[in-house]
Structures are given as structure tokens and as C-alpha cells.
Amino acid sequence: MSIKRIEPGxxxxxxxxxxxTVYLAGQVGDGETVTEQCKDALGEVDRLLAAAGTDKxxxxxxxxxxxxxxxFGEMNAAWEAWVDPANTPARATSEAxxxxxxxxVEFVVTAAI
Structure with a gap:
């Protein structure tokens, strides 16, 4: 089975x-608030998923x-505004x-193609 690397560094x-299956590197975002960082990081998730031929x-x-x-509450509000409500993934949240x-905040995503 082949392996394709997107934006290798x-x-x-x-x-x-x-x-x-596509495995994304951890995505962080710019901004001062958790909400701003979530929106930016999840925008990067969208972009990388599209580059892999899939979506959220x-x-x-x-x-x-x-x-x-x-x-946690602020992140959940940003997450719930972004996630596809008909296709919520398995999810875990930890402090690190x-x-x-x-x-x-950092998001690590695995998705199907």
C-alpha cells in the first residue's frame, strides 16, 4: 500500500x-483567545483534509x-460550531x-478518504 506525504518537511x-486513511499532524492556531486559536487550527484541518481528498x-x-x-467550555463552543453534527468523530480531550x-489548543485528526 502506498504512502503519500502532504507538505513534507x-x-x-x-x-x-x-x-x-489520512493522519494529520497536530494543528495549532494563531490568536490570543482559545476561540481564535480553535478557528484558525480547524481551518488548517479543513485545508489539509481537502489536500488529502476528504473533509470533516x-x-x-x-x-x-x-x-x-x-x-474546555470555550474550546467545545468553537468545536461544536465547526464539527459536522451528523458525523461527529470519536474524541478525547486532555490537558498537556x-x-x-x-x-x-492543539487538534490531532485521523480521517477516512
């Missing part, structure tokens, strides 16, 4: 397609990391120290 690829209705699983669980202090 020295450290990682933006996404990797193997068979009928085919997301199988999302893992969400928050730098502080006090952001992210790559840089400015990041409040």
Missing part, C-alpha cells in the same frame, strides 16, 4: 495518507490537547503542555 509532514464529515477520531482544562506557551 524536515521534522514532519502536515498529513500522511496510507490506504484510505469523514473524521474518525480527534484528540484535543488543551494547555489548561479551564478552556504544548510546544510553545502561546498555544492553548
Amino acid at each position: 524536515v521534522r514532519m509532514s502536515g498529513a500522511v495518507v496510507h490506504g484510505n 464529515s469523514k473524521i474518525l477520531q480527534t484528540i484535543i490537547y488543551l494547555s489548561d482544562m479551564s478552556y 503542555k504544548l510546544a510553545a506557551p502561546k498555544y492553548k
Whole structure:
């Protein structure tokens, strides 16, 4: 089975397609608030899924990391405004120290093609 790397770089690829599954690198966004960062990061999810030939209705699983669980409600509001309500994926949310202090949220997505 072939492997297709989307936006490969020295450290990682933006996404990797193997068979009928696409794995996205963790997506973070710009902005001061959790809502702004969610909107920006989920826009990148949309863009990478489209580059792989799929969309958010085919997301199988999302893992969400928050730098502080006090952001859970704000993140959920942004998520619910974005996610396809007819095709919600399996999802987990955890608190974690992210790559840089400015990041409040990161999304790791796996989807079907």
C-alpha cells in the first residue's frame, strides 16, 4: 500500500495518507483567545483534509490537547460550531503542555478518504 506525504518537511509532514486513511499532524492556531486559536487550527484541518481528498464529515477520531482544562467550555463552543453534527468523530480531550506557551489548543485528526 502506498504512502503519500502532504507538505513534507524536515521534522514532519502536515498529513500522511496510507490506504484510505489520512493522519494529520497536530494543528495549532494563531490568536490570543482559545476561540481564535480553535478557528484558525480547524481551518488548517479543513485545508489539509481537502489536500488529502476528504473533509470533516469523514473524521474518525480527534484528540484535543488543551494547555489548561479551564478552556474546555470555550474550546467545545468553537468545536461544536465547526464539527459536522451528523458525523461527529470519536474524541478525547486532555490537558498537556504544548510546544510553545502561546498555544492553548492543539487538534490531532485521523480521517477516512
